[in-house]
Structures are given as structure tokens and as C-alpha cells.
Amino acid sequence: MAAFTAYRIFENDGKSAGRFVELTLDDLDPGEVVIQAHYSSVNYKDALAATGAGKVIRRFPCVGGIDVSGVVASSSDARFKAGDKVLVTGYDMGVAHDGGYAEYVRVPADWVVPLPQKLTLFDAMALGTAGFTAALSIHRLEQNELRPENGKVLVTGATGGVSSVVIVMLAQLGYHVVALTGKDSEHDYLKSLGASEILSRKDVQMGSRPLEKAQWAGALDAVGGETLAWLTRTMQQNGVMASFGNAGGIELHTTVLPFILRGVRLIGIDSAATAMTLRRQIWQRLASDLYPRLLAQVAHTVPFAGLQQVFPQLLQGKQRGRSVVEIKAPG
Numbered sequence: 416m417a418a419f420t421a422y423r424i425f426e427n428d429g430k431s432a433g434r435f436v437e438l439t440l441d442d443l444d445p446g447e448v449v450i451q452a453h454y455s456s457v458n459y460k461d462a463l464a465a466t467g468a469g470k471v472i473r474r475f476p477c478v479g480g481i482d483v484s485g486v487v488a489s490s491s492d493a494r495f496k497a498g499d500k501v502l503v504t505g506y507d508m509g510v511a512h513d514g515g516y517a518e519y520v521r522v523p524a525d526w527v528v529p530l531p532q533k534l535t536l537f538d539a540m541a542l543g544t545a546g547f548t549a550a551l552s553i554h555r556l557e558q559n560e561l562r563p564e565n566g567k568v569l570v571t572g573a574t575g576g577v578s579s580v581v582i583v584m585l586a587q588l589g590y591h592v593v594a595l596t597g598k599d600s601e602h603d604y605l606k607s608l609g610a611s612e613i614l615s616r617k618d619v620q621m622g623s624r625p626l627e628k629a630q631w632a633g634a635l636d637a638v639g640g641e642t643l644a645w646l647t648r649t650m651q652q653n654g655v656m657a658s659f660g661n662a663g664g665i666e667l668h669t670t671v672l673p674f675i676l677r678g679v680r681l682i683g684i685d686s687a688a689t690a691m692t693l694r695r696q697i698w699q700r701l702a703s704d705l706y707p708r709l710l711a712q713v714a715h716t717v718p719f720a721g722l723q724q725v726f727p728q729l730l731q732g733k734q735r736g737r738s739v740v741e742i743k744a745p746g
């Protein structure tokens with residue numbers, strides 16, 4: 416196979432940075448399945464990896480991109496054959512195994528998910544790790560008895576990739592969604608996604624008592640830090656919260672009182688390591704009841720060559736919705 420283009424991240428003098436390079440299949444990490452990539456996406460983790468703003472890459476050099484969708488070019492594993500439409504998200508992709516920012520991607524067969532019939536390869540990456548994380552978080556909250564009739568559900572980092580999708584999904588499931596955002600210019604956008612109420616980050620009085628006024632039946636948190644601590648203090652009796660992100664910090668200072676006096680449950684979400692059985696179940700939900708009807712509104716396309724312009728926007732919290740990277744021109 417001829418050389419192809421990849422966006423690979425290198426480390427020099429302790430600093431990491433990505434650039435476009437020409438590779439051949441022999442340069443890629445081993446795996447049974449070679450995928451001709453059609454789309455990838457840009458997640459917060461991708462921006463941390465590509466710029467070195469976060470120490471997420473565990474092996475250099477590494478082709479970036481934690482997500483990919485495309486068509487199998489060849490497979491030495493009987494579960495897949497040339498021409499199959501597939502997707503891969505998470506595992507070690509883009510952090511310790513060459514990832515999705517390349518025209519060809521080679522991965523272990525155990526990581527590959529057949530594209531659900533009702534999704535296109537574009538849909539799969541408009542969703543990507545973000546959509547998968549959104550669906551997994553909602554699934555886990557529902558397993559913990561969250562229902563629309565229980566009360567309001569708060570979504571933090573609301574305009575972000577994961578949270579935008581969460582809002583659309585919750586609204587179509589009939590939840591009363593309250594969106595917490597730092598972007599005052601985006602209130603109309605959040606309402607158009609299905610948020611019933613919007614809270615401005617600068618206006619929220621977080622208080623400091625171990626228990627504040629109980630407000631939320633459910634919460635999905637992209638932010639961590641003080642925001643997550645405030646959430647623990649303001650959950651209703653038997654409230655259930657999912658922590659999936661740390662855009663605002665990794666610390667969590669709270670007390671046990673929300674847990675022992677209000678029965679609050681805090682559920683951790685790790686999309687990358689989700690086992691294949693649950694992973695396929697979540698992708699089937701993404702293709703059915705959790706398919707975000709407003710996906711086109713949330714997702715926009717970025718040409719492969721324009722990839723690097725997205726990273727700083729994401730890191731500065733200026734990004735809205737999902738960036739789908741077009742690796743192979745359609746047609």
C-alpha cells in the first residue's frame with residue numbers, strides 16, 4: 416500500500432506536539448483489522464494530547480485521534496471482512512496505539528464495533544466518544560432509577576461536545592433539563608437543543624454548607640472541581656449523578672453528608688474501557704431511542720487539513736458542539 420497522511424504526535428525535549436506526516440502501514444501499531452478511515456472527531460482528550468496541554472499520551476510517537484469510523488480494508492480476524500462499515504472509540508487509540516487521525520488505521524479486532532445499521536459513518540463520528548459517553552452516562556443513571564418524573568436534571572459544561580449531546584438525548588426522553596454554561600451568548604442554542612432552563616456560570620451561588628437547597632434529581636457533570644462539589648450539596652433525596660469530565664478541575668472537596676443523609680449516588684463514567692458487550696448495547700441505543708434527533712445541529716465538519724485549528728478552541732472552552740473530521744472526501 417502506498418504512503419498515506421497521518422497526524423502524528425511527537426515528543427521533543429519533554430514537550431509534545433503534533434504534525435502531518437506520511438506513513439505506511441508498517442509504521443502503524445499492530446492489529447488484525449486495517450480500516451480506511453472516513454471520519455474521526457475532536458474530543459477534549461484529543462486536544463490535550465495533540466498540544467501537550469495534558470499528559471494523556473502514554474507512548475510516543477503516536478498518531479492522534481481517539482475515534483474513527485470507516486470501511487475495513489483488510490482483516491486477518493474472521494469477525495470482519497473487507498468492505499464492512501465499522502467504528503472504533505476509546506481503548507488505547509490515540510494515546511498508546513496509533514489512532515484515528517490517519518487515512519488508514521490498524522487496530523486489534525477486539526476493539527472494532529460493526530456500524531449499527533441505522534447509523535451512517537458520519538453519524539458515528541458526530542457521536543464518537545462524546546455521544547457514546549453521553550449515552551453511557553444516561554444509561555447508568557437510568558440503571559440507578561433516574562426517571563423524568565423524579566425532577567430536574569442538571570447538565571454542566573452545557574455547550575461542550577458531550578454535554579450538548581446529553582441535552583438533546585435527555586430532552587427527547589422527556590426530562591426537564593437545566594443547562595449550566597459559561598457562555599452567555601449560547602443560551603438560545605442550548606434552548607434549541609432542548610434545555611428547559613439555563614443557568615449562567617457567573618450567576619450561580621454555590622454556597623459552602625455541606626447540604627444546600629436540594630434541587631436536582633439527576634446531574635451529568637463535565638466539569639469536576641468546585642462545580643461537582645456544589646452538585647453533591649444540591650442533589651435531591653436519592654439523587655443520582657454521573658461524573659464524566661474534568662474541564663474545570665480534578666479535585667473534589669465535599670463531605671459524606673449528601674451520601675449518608677440524602678442517599679446521593681455518584682457514578683463514575685469511563686467510556687474508553689467499556690467492555691464490548693455493554694459497548695455494543697450502548698451503540699444499539701445510539702442507533703435507536705438515544706439517537707439525537709438534532710445531531711446535525713450539534714455537529715459540524717472540519718477538513719483533515721484544518722484539524723489543528725480546533726484544538727486551541729476546545730482547550731479555551733470556546734468550542735460549541737462536535738467537530739467531525741473528514742478524512743476521506745465523500746463520493
Ligand SMILES: NC(=O)c1ccc[n+]([C@@H]2O[C@H](COP(=O)([O-])OP(=O)(O)OC[C@H]3O[C@@H](n4cnc5c(N)ncnc54)[C@H](OP(=O)(O)O)[C@@H]3O)[C@@H](O)[C@H]2O)c1
Nearest residue numbers: 459572573574575576577596597660661662663685686732
Ligand atoms: N469519562 C469519559 O469517558 C469521558 C469521555 C469523553 C469526555 N470526557 C471528559 O469530559 C469533559 C468534556 O469533554 P468534551 O469533549 O465535551 O469537551 P468540550 O467540548 O471542550 O466541553 C467542555 C465544556 O466544559 C465547559 N468548561 C470548559 N472549561 C471550563 C472551566 N474551566 N470551568 C467550567 N466549565 C468549563 C465549557 O462549557 P460551557 O462554556 O457551556 O460551560 C466547555 O464547552 C472533558 O473533561 C473530557 O476529558 C470524559
